[in-house]
Amino acid sequence: MKYPFDKTQAQEVLEKKRKALGRGLSYAEKILFLHQAGNGIDRTPLRGKEQMSMIPDRVAMQDATAQMAMLQFIQVGRHQTAVPATIHCDHLLRAREGAEADLKNALTTNREVYEFLSSAAGRYGIGFWGPGSGIIHQVLFENYAIPGAMMIGTDSHTPNAGGMGMIAMGVGGADAAEVMAGLPWETTMPKIVGVSLRGRLHGWASAKDIIFEMLRRFTVKGGTGKIFEYFGDGAENLSATQKATITNMGA
Template structure:
């Protein structure tokens, strides 16, 4: 059986390791996605890393999770996120632009690219033919800083369709 799209994407972005299930691999990341519930810590981690400018092709910070609150805390977080995005050259998507994962697919999704995101719906970009992996904030920050993401090579399953489709499909 030939290689799956997932195998090809991993191979194209492999920096280190062997593509054997369970083995540690390192992947080069093209894009990152953060949202306001996780992005504040990511931006603080970038500051701690001493980053001058994002090293990814595209990094986007979305404000779509913590929109309303009875005090000023969310508004202050959003102002911090906007200023951090200016500092690091990261796209800033303000409140009202839409939910991070579908907006990212529509505006920035590119088949064949790799992406990590600190949002649980990040893997949805896999529907575009991207290698899209949900990660924690530190991993997202390291990817923005140009570091590879380390993970265990997954066991990849496939589905083989046989026969012919009916004429109406």
């Protein structure tokens, strides 16, 4: 099912899932099931145990990992990507002397890489954000994050886009290449952990304090194989950028 969803079709899929599970669905589950690949749409994988095949709405790549991903994709022989994709040149740009000097050095040092990625992007209809155009996870948040959608990115900070109410996950270059080639993205059906937030942040408290408390309780490895779904009036009182801080640091 491609985004944006046909409302009637989406309702039918979700109702079928509710009946199969005998309960209501969380927001994260709705996104997962609406992106489940066609052959498995009648099957509901067990959380944390069984594989799930999904069709993301978008693929994003940073310049360091995009090189191999594009080389793999080119071997497929497609004329364009199966889903919208973008390349962001930010990782090879090193901060040393200042914005202007660092950009100049990057353009010289990485000229061959940038030329390859730019030409490949143009050839296959992929969006290209050149050096100096911004940090990938912030560009994604401001330009491509859509509530209810699903995006995979070859950058560990891709979950930053979760602040806009979408599922955004960091993956390897091979995963990105496969999805661009039209294959489903396969991963273990994640466990869903509900986090109730109440009230408002006060004084010096910030969104970082929320995720710091989560890290204290679950450790830095506690989110592996899980989706943390925040709800309650406390979640409603957070801005999109505050939510992005939580989803980014909680990945």
